[in-house]
Amino acid sequence: MRFLLVEDNSDLALSVQKRLSLDGHGVDWAASLADAEDHLAAASYDLILLDIMLPDGDGRDFLASHRRAQRDTPVIVMTARSAVSDRVALLDTGADDYVTKPFDFEELEARVRAVLRRRSGVSQTRMTFADLTFDPLGATVSFAHETRELRSRELRLFEVLISAPDRIFSKGQLCDRLFSASEAVTDNAIEVYVGRLRKKIEGSGARIETVRGVGYRLTAA
Amino acid sequence: MKRVVNQSISIRRRLLLQLLFVAILLSGLLYLSVRTVADSAVERTQDSILGAATIAIAEELRGGEEGVAVDIPYTAFSMLGSIGQDRVFYRITIGDETVTGYDELALPTEPLNGLTPLFYDDAYRGLLVRAAAVERSVLVNGKALPVRVIVAQTRTSQQTIVASLAERAALLGIGFFVIAVGLSLLTARLVVKPVSSLVEAVGRRGPQDLRPVQRPVPRELVPLVTALNGFMSRLSVALSRTETFIAEAAHHIRTPLATLRAQAEIALRQTENEEARQTIRSMIRSVDTSARSAGQMLEHAAVVFRSDQRSDEQIDLSLLVEDITESYEPSAEMKGVRLVCLPHAHDITVDADRILLEAALRNLIDNAIKYTPKDGLVEVSVISAEGFARLEVKDSGRGLFGAQAAQLTGRFQRGANVEDVVGSGLGLTIVKEVARSLNGRFEIVEREEGGTCAALYVPLRSR
Numbered sequence: 035m036r037f038l039l040v041e042d043n044s045d046l047a048l049s050v051q052k053r054l055s056l057d058g059h060g061v062d063w064a065a066s067l068a069d070a071e072d073h074l075a076a077a078s079y080d081l082i083l084l085d086i087m088l089p090d091g092d093g094r095d096f097l098a099s100h101r102r103a104q105r106d107t108p109v110i111v112m113t114a115r116s117a118v119s120d121r122v123a124l125l126d127t128g129a130d131d132y133v134t135k136p137f138d139f140e141e142l143e144a145r146v147r148a149v150l151r152r153r154s155g156v157s158q159t160r161m162t163f164a165d166l167t168f169d170p171l172g173a174t175v176s177f178a179h180e181t182r183e184l185r186s187r188e189l190r191l192f193e194v195l196i197s198a199p200d201r202i203f204s205k206g207q208l209c210d211r212l213f214s215a216s217e218a219v220t221d222n223a224i225e226v227y228v229g230r231l232r233k234k235i236e237g238s239g240a241r242i243e244t245v246r247g248v249g250y251r252l253t254a255a
Numbered sequence: 256m257k258r259v260v261n262q263s264i265s266i267r268r269r270l271l272l273q274l275l276f277v278a279i280l281l282s283g284l285l286y287l288s289v290r291t292v293a294d295s296a297v298e299r300t301q302d303s304i305l306g307a308a309t310i311a312i313a314e315e316l317r318g319g320e321e322g323v324a325v326d327i328p329y330t331a332f333s334m335l336g337s338i339g340q341d342r343v344f345y346r347i348t349i350g351d352e353t354v355t356g357y358d359e360l361a362l363p364t365e366p367l368n369g370l371t372p373l374f375y376d377d378a379y380r381g382l383l384v385r386a387a388a389v390e391r392s393v394l395v396n397g398k399a400l401p402v403r404v405i406v407a408q409t410r411t412s413q414q415t416i417v418a419s420l421a422e423r424a425a426l427l428g429i430g431f432f433v434i435a436v437g438l439s440l441l442t443a444r445l446v447v448k449p450v451s452s453l454v455e456a457v458g459r460r461g462p463q464d465l466r467p468v469q470r471p472v473p474r475e476l477v478p479l480v481t482a483l484n485g486f487m488s489r490l491s492v493a494l495s496r497t498e499t500f501i502a503e504a505a506h507h508i509r510t511p512l513a514t515l516r517a518q519a520e521i522a523l524r525q526t527e528n529e530e531a532r533q534t535i536r537s538m539i540r541s542v543d544t545s546a547r548s549a550g551q552m553l554e555h556a557a558v559v560f561r562s563d564q565r566s567d568e569q570i571d572l573s574l575l576v577e578d579i580t581e582s583y584e585p586s587a588e589m590k591g592v593r594l595v596c597l598p599h600a601h602d603i604t605v606d607a608d609r610i611l612l613e614a615a616l617r618n619l620i621d622n623a624i625k626y627t628p629k630d631g632l633v634e635v636s637v638i639s640a641e642g643f644a645r646l647e648v649k650d651s652g653r654g655l656f657g658a659q660a661a662q663l664t665g666r667f668q669r670g671a672n673v674e675d676v677v678g679s680g681l682g683l684t685i686v687k688e689v690a691r692s693l694n695g696r697f698e699i700v701e702r703e704e705g706g707t708c709a710a711l712y713v714p715l716r717s718r
Binding site: 087112135141147206221 | 501506519523589675
């Protein structure tokens with residue numbers, strides 16, 4: 035996905051940019067509202083991540099004019115304020131959702147997914163492998179006229195595996211995508227979800243292969 | 256919010272008492288003066304009739320060779336008799352010797368002055384009488400003899416008239432008093448009215464409304480209003496400074512933490528060593544803990560601050576619950592916890608401060624998700640029961656480990672079984688504070704089937 039990150043703190047912006055790119059997202063960084071306008075004029079984004087306190091203005095004003103101009107790029111606000119008082123005001127201004135700094139990237143991704151699901155209803159980003167069709171926003175996988183629903187972590191696991199079929203992912207890599215970084219889990223926790231996902235795609239033309247001592251990969255049966 | 260006001264004497268009551276005192280005094284004076292004037296007027300009228308009768312008799316006195324002759328003019332008595340049922344007595348004397356009439360009638364003690372009547376009160380046979388006496392010289396045998404004519408009349412009629420006049424004077428006094436009371440009440444109210452309308456105008460304001468009072472007030476109240484406006488502008492500056500401070504403090508704490516967290520996550524991604532990964536994870540948890548503590552402390556401060564100046568509105572709890580539950584779905588989804596909002600009635604409304612209510616509900620749901628393991632279930636529901644709305648959040652988590660509500664709602668108190676979960680120990684404190692502020696209550700119990708059931712009661716909107 036392509037994000038526009040509007041954030042004036044360069045340390046934070048660079049870390050967010052790098053962290054999101056690790057998940058395969060493209061992130062453009064705007065350090066001010068004027069910068070953000072330039073980016074929006076030049077390119078289209080799936081989502082805007084917007085800070086509130088910016089050197090050349092208030093993010094909420096930007097949000098209001100963004101909505102007045104009827105641009106429909108979804109916006110998730112990154113607020114540093116206490117969540118209590120800002121929530122209603124932010125959502126009233128037209129934010130699709132918000133996260134409180136410091137935010138968990140897994141949570142951010144879950145929120146992005148929820149926003150996009152609410153926005154488009156149906157997904158335009160279906161992925162296919164072998165006889166499988168995967169709809170990440172609809173959280174379904176279908177094959178042979180059969181559609182199966184994926185629970186949240188199965189969904190994310192499958193999303194990672196199908197993004198690079200035949201590539202081997204280590205337990206650690208998969209774990210990072212499935213669990214919040216603050217969760218006290220060991221990398222072996224991934225085995226449960228691999229097991230469940232295997233049952234979901236049983237009978238299709240694809241399977242999840244265990245590469246002993248290395249990790250897992252999605253491969254054609 | 257409790258109102259503590261020093262009770263002092265009401266201006267209105269004091270004014271009213273003073274006005275009533277004056278009214279009583281004036282009514283009394285009115286009564287007395289009307290009576291005095293009426294009494295003397297009646298007496299003067301009676302006296303002039305009595306005097307005229309006496310003079311009429313005196314004028315009929317004839318002198319002669321042998322003595323004094325008098326032809327009593329009965330018209331004189333009829334003049335007197337017309338007044339009522341009073342009895343009339345007369346006596347004519349030469350010197351002290353009675354010529355004719357009732358000789359027990361007392362003689363005047365003062366010297367008489369010709370035909371100008373002298374009036375005096377007397378008692379005749381036990382009856383109170385008013386008497387008039389005149390003196391006239393009559394020639395008898397060429398010698399002038401002083402002849403005195405005395406006419407007396409009982410005072411029954413006069414007293415009747417006086418009594419009826421007194422009664423009217425009393426009525427007049429009472430009437431005056433009643434009118435004065437009415438006018439006093441009106442005056443007292445009018446005098447206090449600018450004060451009460453000022454109080455109403457200030458009292459009607461919302462807690463956030465710190466604009467100066469602009470309405471016209473009487474000159475005497477200008478210093479008060481000026482002082483009030485000065486106070487409000489200082490308060491407003493202080494409040495906005497506090498708000499700005501909180502926002503900036505949050506910004507300056509959270510932004511570097513966000514950077515730290517993002518970088519730690521990047522490091523986690525790039526590390527394969529299991530031991531290092533666990534270290535980074537615990538680092539991230541520490542970042543989350545500090546961020547959460549900072550956030551919760553600011554939120555707790557905000558909640559306590561708002562408790563004292565709630566801005567209530569009518570809130571449909573069912574909508575609020577659905578809305579907030581929905582906003583937590585991504586968090587729940589990420590943890591693999593199923594978060595559901597149970598079906599509920601749609602007419603559960605309360606009068607409450609939205610921000611307080613949201614803070615409480617968010618903390619409850621957040622807690623429930625945090626302490627529920629993957630594949631667990633968190634159920635949010637709202638029902639109305641016995642005048643209260645019951646907001647309930649049930650989880651299938653680890654329960655309370657025997658801890659009591661009182662322990663868990665203390666500041667920085669956490670359960671004994673929560674080592675591995677990020678928390679500040681302020682969440683339930685905030686919920687309890689909100690319950691207290693909204694005149695409700697908060698309960699948290701361990702469910703028999705495992706997990707926790709937390710319930711916030713808020714008084715239903717009265718219809």
